[in-house]
Amino acid sequence: MTDFAKTRALFRLPEGVIYLDGNSLGPLPIAAEARVARTLTEEWGKQLIRGWNSAGWMSAPRSIGDRVARLIGAPAGSVVMGDTLSIKVFQALAAAAALRPDRRIILSDSGNFPSDLYMAEGLVAALGRGYQLQVVAPEAVEAAIDDRVAVMMLTEVDYRTGRLHDMAALTEQAHAAGVVTVWDLAHSAGALPVALERCDVDFAVGCTYKYLNGGPGAPAFIYVAPRLAGVAQPILSGWLGHEAPFAFDLDYRAGPGIERMRVGTPPIIALAALDAALDVWDGVAMEDVRRQSIVLSTLFIEQVEARCASLTLASSRDAKQRGSQVSFRHKDAYPVMQALIEAGVIGDFRAPDCLRFGFTPLYIGAAEVLDAVATLERILNDGSWDQPRYRQKAAVT
Numbered sequence: 001m002t003d004f005a006k007t008r009a010l011f012r013l014p015e016g017v018i019y020l021d022g023n024s025l026g027p028l029p030i031a032a033e034a035r036v037a038r039t040l041t042e043e044w045g046k047q048l049i050r051g052w053n054s055a056g057w058m059s060a061p062r063s064i065g066d067r068v069a070r071l072i073g074a075p076a077g078s079v080v081m082g083d084t085l086s087i088k089v090f091q092a093l094a095a096a097a098a099l100r101p102d103r104r105i106i107l108s109d110s111g112n113f114p115s116d117l118y119m120a121e122g123l124v125a126a127l128g129r130g131y132q133l134q135v136v137a138p139e140a141v142e143a144a145i146d147d148r149v150a151v152m153m154l155t156e157v158d159y160r161t162g163r164l165h166d167m168a169a170l171t172e173q174a175h176a177a178g179v180v181t182v183w184d185l186a187h188s189a190g191a192l193p194v195a196l197e198r199c200d201v202d203f204a205v206g207c208t209y210k211y212l213n214g215g216p217g218a219p220a221f222i223y224v225a226p227r228l229a230g231v232a233q234p235i236l237s238g239w240l241g242h243e244a245p246f247a248f249d250l251d252y253r254a255g256p257g258i259e260r261m262r263v264g265t266p267p268i269i270a271l272a273a274l275d276a277a278l279d280v281w282d283g284v285a286m287e288d289v290r291r292q293s294i295v296l297s298t299l300f301i302e303q304v305e306a307r308c309a310s311l312t313l314a315s316s317r318d319a320k321q322r323g324s325q326v327s328f329r330h331k332d333a334y335p336v337m338q339a340l341i342e343a344g345v346i347g348d349f350r351a352p353d354c355l356r357f358g359f360t361p362l363y364i365g366a367a368e369v370l371d372a373v374a375t376l377e378r379i380l381n382d383g384s385w386d387q388p389r390y391r392q393k394a395a396v397t
């Protein structure tokens with residue numbers, strides 16, 4: 001059994017704050033402070049350019065990729081770190097489309113994160129030649145899979161409502177129609193068990209600043225099924241994905257396996273923070289995380305529904321149908337959330353009307369869930385949220 005009291009002690013959480021936003025940005029793992037300091041002073045400071053070899057900087061995207069692989073049901077050697085998730089979405093999508101050159105449709109759903117859809121729009125425009133992005137309702141994906149579709153690109157857990165797609169069933173159905181699959185795991189990695197290898201997924205991408213606690217702007221990851229890693233074209237053909245980067249050849253030759261999905265110079269300081277954040281997962285079983293996250297999110301739903309009548313549940317009531325976050329609708333969700341944050345309970349707002357809360361057993365327990373609901377109930381009942389200053393929209397909501 002995972003010891004959640006032990007994992008909780010590994011995070012720096014400010015006094016008086018209940019943090020229900022680890023689905024947006026995970027908190028600081030204490031070990032990252034010393035790890036980043038060491039990277040700065042001992043590695044960059046003393047080893048200078050030699051650090052690329054002597055401190056293992058050049059192999060970090062692969063070695064850290066292996067640590068992430070374990071958390072998403074992928075074999076060692078199938079995941080590499082780098083760039084932002086939006087870039088990795090583009091790369092996976094373009095590589096997937098190139099594997100089905102006779103088809104022109106990229107299928108996605110309206111619950112997908114906008115950046116994924118924007119990247120697909122950009123790719124479609126760049127490819128021309130009749131490519132199109134088909135966006136259907138999440139419940140209509142299954143019916144839209146047919147032999148005209150080149151790629152099915154889905155985010156497993158809906159960022160707004162937490163709705164969970166059935167990765168195994170949809171991937172199987174897509175493959176039966178000859179469709180290549182790209183799964184975005186932004187709200188899955190570190191939140192629930194993912195079985196990329198068992199589901200036979202083709203490509204997957206994800207970020208590490210949410211449930212993996214890698215820090216703001218932490219590097220993204222890309223997974224390519226080993227059966228495809230040697231044939232998929234990286235499309236973003238940067239020098240560090242080249243077969244021999246330091247030969248400085250004038251023509252591009254894709255590197256071996258997952259190496260080819262690297263693009264340019266890796267962000268070493270950010271990777272150091274992420275590596276320390278991944279230490280937290282040693283000894284953690286994802287099944288335990290899932291079980292406890294369901295306990296917490298179910299408790300939250302029950303309590304909010306019993307005590308906050310003005311909120312309407314936007315997430316599925318069936319825990320098996322949702323990820324590790326819960327959203328409630330309120331017509332004034334933005335000011336309500338700002339008042340809640342000021343009272344020490346941090347969640348976030350997702351347009352147009354969602355109050356969103358993430359449940360992360362690594363550092364949140366039932367007592368905090370109950371305290372959070374009590375604060376929410378108080379703010380809604382006393383009307384203290386209804387002030388002009390809470391309606392001032394910040395750049396990041």
Ligand SMILES: Cc1ncc(COP(=O)(O)O)c(C=O)c1O
Nearest residue numbers: 084085086113115155159184186
């Ligand atoms: C599902 C999903 N995809 C893509 C992105 C974009 O990620 P990035 O800003 O790291 O490129 C996000 C950001 O939250 C996301 O939630």
